[in-house]
Amino acid sequence: MSVWKILKTFFILEKSNKKNIFACIVVATFVFGLIFFVKTEDLGNSLKEKSGEYQSISVALNKFQNVDASDKGNGSDLYKNIVLQQQYISKQKMAVRMGLSEVYVETAIDVVDLRLKAFDMEGYDKVANNLPSKTEIQLESAFFQYIKKAGMPLSVDSLSFFPFLAYLFGMLGSIWFVFMSIYSCGIMIEDFRHTSLIKGYPITFDKYVIAKCISSMLLVGVFILELIVCSLPLIYFKELGNPLYPIAIFNGTFDVYPIYKYIGVAILYMISISIFTILLSIILNVLLKNMYLTLFMELLLFIFPLLFPSMMNFIPFNPFNYLNFSSVLNGQTLDLANPIALNSTYGLMYIWISIVVMIVAVKSFLTTGKLQKV
Amino acid sequence: MRAYFKIEFLQFMSNKKNIAIYVILLFFSCYYALKTAPEYDPIEKVDEYEIEARYLTREEFLNNVVINNWTHPLTVFAATIYPQWNEYDKKRLDAIRQHNMKEYAESTSKWYSYADEMTLKNGYLYYNPRYYTYENTYATWDGHYAYLYSASRYEGYTEGESDLSINVFEERTALQTLQRLLHSYLPLILIVSCMFFTVDVVLKDRRNTTLLQGLPLSDWRKLLVKGGVSLLGSLLAIIPLSVGLFIIGARNGLGDFELPVPIYLASEKLFSNITIGQYVMQNLLFIVFWFLFFISLILLVSIVIKNEFANLLVGSVFVIAEFMYYARGIGAIRDVHWYPTSYIQTGQIIAGYRNFLYSTDALTFGTGLFVIGLCVCVFLFIMFLISRRRKFRLF
Structure with missing residues (x-):
């Protein structure tokens, strides 16, 4: 009961907190900014994407002597392979212009097969920079195989509601932890200014922390809701989009999730990361007693696995490997020098284990007795 | 105060x-x-494969081409402009293989001036494909700017006293x-x-x-x-x-x-x-x-x-x-x-x-x-x- 009472106090405080209003504005600006970005960059325009691919292949071909690329020609296998890729990409561009969805999908599968073969060919290293990585190709393969099997039409409008939401959550995946650390880095500091007040609360410190977590988490809920609400106008201006449309992901194997499942996983991850970050901020706040040091420490822990990817192989259960969940779902770690298959389900597990560990730590080690005025 | x-x-x-x-x-x-x-992935980079491929392609063409009254004008055109071009490419290739940076800078500067002059003047040749991005109607001018920029830059390397390296050439320092x-x-x-x-x-x-x-x-x-x-x-x-x-x-x-x-x-x-x-x-x-x-x-x-x-x-x-x-x-x-x-x-x-x-x-x-x-x-x-x-x- 006492938790409930202190929660009520927190609500009154949070309601008038300028920081929350500011954070809400930031979230809304982010969504509208992203809509604007998708529109100006013309994302999802297959013609533009294919032109880009064509260009990269041209650059790759510049590294080969121009020779006969027919089956009997004297060019290397890789050269023939890339020339054929270029032809197929042209065919895809044509298919887009003519609106021949089936031809596009068929050709896409051909291109993917060619590219997968190219990896084992001699001299691939010299063009590796110009062509997509193996993971990207395998994701593409999974995607087009699914589209072909399900007989689905290709959806191209990336600004309809569901595809945009998937894109939005994908983008947020890489920065959610950073946002949450900035939001929560000073969670306890304000209260530390009035330690006598906290010590006077008729409630134990761990309950006080839990109440603090709950009130912050409710705000996180508000943020996530805000993300969805701010995207709602797209239904009016564009269309709803198909929630069953596939998104290729890596989860131990290459697979597709329908958009609704992808969004579900993303929200689950975001909530877990939020709890994780808030608890981490609380512990660091108590230990370091400084908001900026806390933020700095959190960001350092976050970028550490990015800067030293070999550490991921060494400690795969480090929850910080998984905080950038969109890169986990993209299988980006498979393209590293020391590839490692991070599994998003295990990732959630590790994050939750760390949450439990941190709760135990808060409960057993942190008491109001340790608080000092800062 | x-x-x-x-x-x-x-x-x-x-x-x-x-x-x-x-x-x-x-x-x-x-x-x-x-x-x-x-x-960072510059468009104009030091790429031995690219130089070699271009050189070999053109060299083979020059060795086999037969010029007479019935030759297509474009073939004649190619046969007139490629020898000089290839000479620069050959020098670049040799220089980069021998790690002779000064020599590379000098021939590259000349290469860019020559390539730009040839490409801009007529509509049959192209700059590096990466300038021709989707719906960029100014691609030719971008290429022109970049080639002249590179020509001037490499000329500067030739004249200057600085230590040269691939990182300097690709502007990575x-x-x-x-x-x-x-x-x-x-x-x-x-x-x-x-x-x-x-x-x-x-x-x-x-x-x-x-x-x-x-x-x-x-x-x-x-x-x-x-x-x-x-x-x-x-x-x-x-x-x-x-x-x-x-x-x-x-x-x-x-x-x-x-x-x-x-x-x-x-x-x-x-x-x-x-x-x-x-x-x-x-x-x-x-x-x-x-x-x-x-x-x-x-x-x-x-x-x-x-x-x-x-x-x-x-x-x-x-x-x-x-x-x-x-x-x-x-x-x-x-x-x-x-x-x-x-x-x-x-x-x-x-x-x-x-x-x-x-x-x-x-x-x-x-x-x-x-x-x-x-x-x-x-x-x-x-x-x-x-x-x-x-x-x-x-x-």
């Missing part, structure tokens, strides 16, 4: 928002140095990275930071009005001191940013202040080189002028509207104003050089790239300083008049 400066400066440095900006800048610069900079950044977003980042530093420098005093009204200083002088503090604070933003520079320096070499930076002379449609040292100093001067511009603007808005959000809004309008009227080649029909906002990309102004984009020759370093300086004077003068009014109150 000096004591007041000290107080203001201490307040400035202990302001949470300002510390946060410094920390964010530090974070960004480290991230850039460790993550983004190594991924710390100072060259700084140069590339000044050519893109760094001026904007610095200006936006300056804006955030200045935004509350006047209005924060509203919290203790009675205390500060007793100071024996006129409002005008207080404003000048506040402006000075913001300027100093904004310049200090260079410190966290330079951390990234040293990281890049440790990885790719620091570079040399004598390395050439090609400058496009729009009136003669030519490039000439200045050193990185000069380029950086000119940029610094330009950015200081911009700092003065934004500080005086925001101080003025602060005393007129008295709202932090309005400060931010007015400042942002000036930062992004150029996007609203910018269109490629518009300088030929509009006098863009009288708008101060045309000069916000300081690196591109000094390098002449803005002139190239606007198709004008009026956007120069001198005019830029004059226009911005004039605006600063106007802002300061209005501020002076307002602060002298009897009814005026600073906060």
Whole structure:
């Protein structure tokens, strides 16, 4: 009961907190900014994407002597392979212009097969920079195989509601932890200014922390809701989009999730990361007693696995490997020098284990007795 | 006045928002140095395979081609221009295999001049495919600019005394990275930071009005001191940013202040080189002028509207104003050089790239300083008049 009472106090405080209003504005600006970005960059325009691919292949071909690329020609296998890729990409561009969805999908599968073969060919290293990585190709393969099997039409409008939401959550995946650390880095500091007040609360410190977590988490809920609400106008201006449309992901194997499942996983991850970050901020706040040091420490822990990817192989259960969940779902770690298959389900597990560990730590080690005025 | 400066400066440095900006800048610069900079993929790079493939293709053509009365004119054309071209390619190839950087620079410079001359003159040849991006109707001109730029750059390497390496050729050393950044977003980042530093420098005093009204200083002088503090604070933003520079320096070499930076002379449609040292100093001067511009603007808005959000809004309008009227080649029909906002990309102004984009020759370093300086004077003068009014109150 006492938790409930202190929660009520927190609500009154949070309601008038300028920081929350500011954070809400930031979230809304982010969504509208992203809509604007998708529109100006013309994302999802297959013609533009294919032109880009064509260009990269041209650059790759510049590294080969121009020779006969027919089956009997004297060019290397890789050269023939890339020339054929270029032809197929042209065919895809044509298919887009003519609106021949089936031809596009068929050709896409051909291109993917060619590219997968190219990896084992001699001299691939010299063009590796110009062509997509193996993971990207395998994701593409999974995607087009699914589209072909399900007989689905290709959806191209990336600004309809569901595809945009998937894109939005994908983008947020890489920065959610950073946002949450900035939001929560000073969670306890304000209260530390009035330690006598906290010590006077008729409630134990761990309950006080839990109440603090709950009130912050409710705000996180508000943020996530805000993300969805701010995207709602797209239904009016564009269309709803198909929630069953596939998104290729890596989860131990290459697979597709329908958009609704992808969004579900993303929200689950975001909530877990939020709890994780808030608890981490609380512990660091108590230990370091400084908001900026806390933020700095959190960001350092976050970028550490990015800067030293070999550490991921060494400690795969480090929850910080998984905080950038969109890169986990993209299988980006498979393209590293020391590839490692991070599994998003295990990732959630590790994050939750760390949450439990941190709760135990808060409960057993942190008491109001340790608080000092800062 | 000096004591007041000290107080203001201490307040400035202990302001949470300002510390946060410094920390964010530090974070960004480290991230850039460790993550983004190594991924830099220039279009004009040192690529042995590419040179070799082109050389062999053309050599084979030249060895087998038969020229007589019935040969297609384009074949004849190719047979006339390729021998010279291939000679340069051969020299480049040999030089890079023997690690003879000076020789490579010399033949590459000639290669670019020749390639540009041949490509621009007729419509049958193309620049590097990466210039021909989707719906870029100016691709040929971009290629032309880049080839002449490279020709001038490599000529500078030949003439200079600096140590040459592949990293220098691909503009990856710390100072060259700084140069590339000044050519893109760094001026904007610095200006936006300056804006955030200045935004509350006047209005924060509203919290203790009675205390500060007793100071024996006129409002005008207080404003000048506040402006000075913001300027100093904004310049200090260079410190966290330079951390990234040293990281890049440790990885790719620091570079040399004598390395050439090609400058496009729009009136003669030519490039000439200045050193990185000069380029950086000119940029610094330009950015200081911009700092003065934004500080005086925001101080003025602060005393007129008295709202932090309005400060931010007015400042942002000036930062992004150029996007609203910018269109490629518009300088030929509009006098863009009288708008101060045309000069916000300081690196591109000094390098002449803005002139190239606007198709004008009026956007120069001198005019830029004059226009911005004039605006600063106007802002300061209005501020002076307002602060002298009897009814005026600073906060």
